[in-house]
Amino acid sequence: MPEKEMNQVPSEFYTQKRWENWLGRAKESGFQIKESEEEAGKESAIFVNMVDDVILACLKFTARFEKGMLSREKALEILAEIRDIVLSEVEPISEDIDLMIDSIQTSLMGALVAFECYIMGDYDEGSNIEELVKAAIDAESSDNLELALDYTAQCGAIVLKGKSLPEEVMAELPYGIVAEWLDGIDSISAAMVGSDSYKEFDEEDDEDAA
Template sequence: MITFYSEERWNNWINQVKESKFKIDPNAEGLGREGIVFLDMEEDVILAICKITGKLQRGMISKEDAAANLQMMKEIVLQKVEPMDDDKDMMVESVQSALVGVFAAAEYFVEGDFNEKDNPEKLILEAAKAEEKEDLDKAFELVGKAGALVLSGKAFDSEKVLDKIPPSFVAEGVDGIDSIAAVLAGGIDYSDEADDEND
């Protein structure tokens, strides 16, 4: 089976975080130069996830292979990371939280468990309402299905929803879906030798 991501690849990112001089600066806009590693590590995982769903969509891998690869990746990426310092730990957890929604999106996509006529922005607003009512299972499902739509090629405009959502699980989910849209817009090379990791 072709694998799309490895423990070594994730550990390389964690080592880059350890070596960075990152500190949260409440006065700075964005994460600053040292914080770019967090955006890059998130994008690298999302790229691998988009390769899995894209190859499935193109009939290049089976549904079983796609599901097995996602499960393997999830175990690597969402495992607890050894503490470094408060700022770095918080950022790694934030990346992992955004990726929880991305993995859910990929799983719904692989299962075909979403309605192609739905609107991703509408689903996100419904998810925010569900989270407000503390129905986290519903919120998680709606974020996943919104992401599955974006993986299938639907456009997503986070600007339409972000100002209507407080900082929350759903807002982190939007961050992940936004990254899916950005990675897909950048174009992906689906040829086997691009950067899949052959076992």
């Protein structure tokens, strides 16, 4: 397919306005970490949905890339645009909400590097995810976060290829940045299992639905 035709798909898979709408909802939620577990669960759903919305947008353009509707260069360009939107510094709202937003941005970083690794093809499909997770944790404990992120990205790329994160390993993850990055990978896995509607992208899709 000629590149001119290849990239004739909507370029705005995710917008600044969409992200700001989510931040507005987070502010309106009045979320407080010290609330009762039931109330906190209800209030924190907004943050889960924020992550899922970004991941769904990434799955949509990645599916176009897989079908040859987007060049690798264009897919990476869209990914960079999304990264710039969702990882940019957010104006302080409240201590508890700021903590949650910081946490979801860390999770999204793990997810975004996974999409980049997948699109670039910088992974071995036959790699053992469990070993990659352990290597990422070891790298974090050695303060080599760049290497830890690379291993995390490879885990995510393999998940995008259709494999699952090992439940046992995930349940025993030590608290740290790798655990938060892998939470983003876990969100990719959940989104892929939840629905494959992202493969049927509608050009009339309301980008401001959030």
